[in-house]
Amino acid sequence: MATLAGWHVEMEFTEEGHRTSAAALLRLMDGSELRARGYAMRHPSDTDQLRVGEEIAGARALMDLASQLLDKAHTEIDAESGRHSYPLTQ
Template structure:
């Protein structure tokens, strides 16, 4: 039997001079909301490419969200199992 699960993700970007900032939020199926931020700084000699700054800032925010989600998942595993879980990196 398949179960359909969805997560709601919002990302907003602000461009200020050579800096791009991203605010990200994910709402998980259990109602938990997690928020993160990421930034990108363009070197003055690089050409202006707003999309690239958004991709870098967004990726950094999503990496922070991913880390928070892993911590949450391991805390839930630990609570249910009564022992410490160990994340597998790969």
């Protein structure tokens, strides 16, 4: 089976105090780019586990990317078909 496309998501993390931020970038084959952000907050009484904050912030950024991809796909479907399509998330 041939690979039709490959996507690579770039993810960067920053931590400031109790807050971890994730910035995600996805470049699509049509030349468009989608950008998303996700955040995590550590309670002051929790132990310092940077990896956990990255996982939560990263997951939230990826969920935002997924939502943007669905919106983009449905916009393209609507433009081609002339009808309104409905994402499964609605």
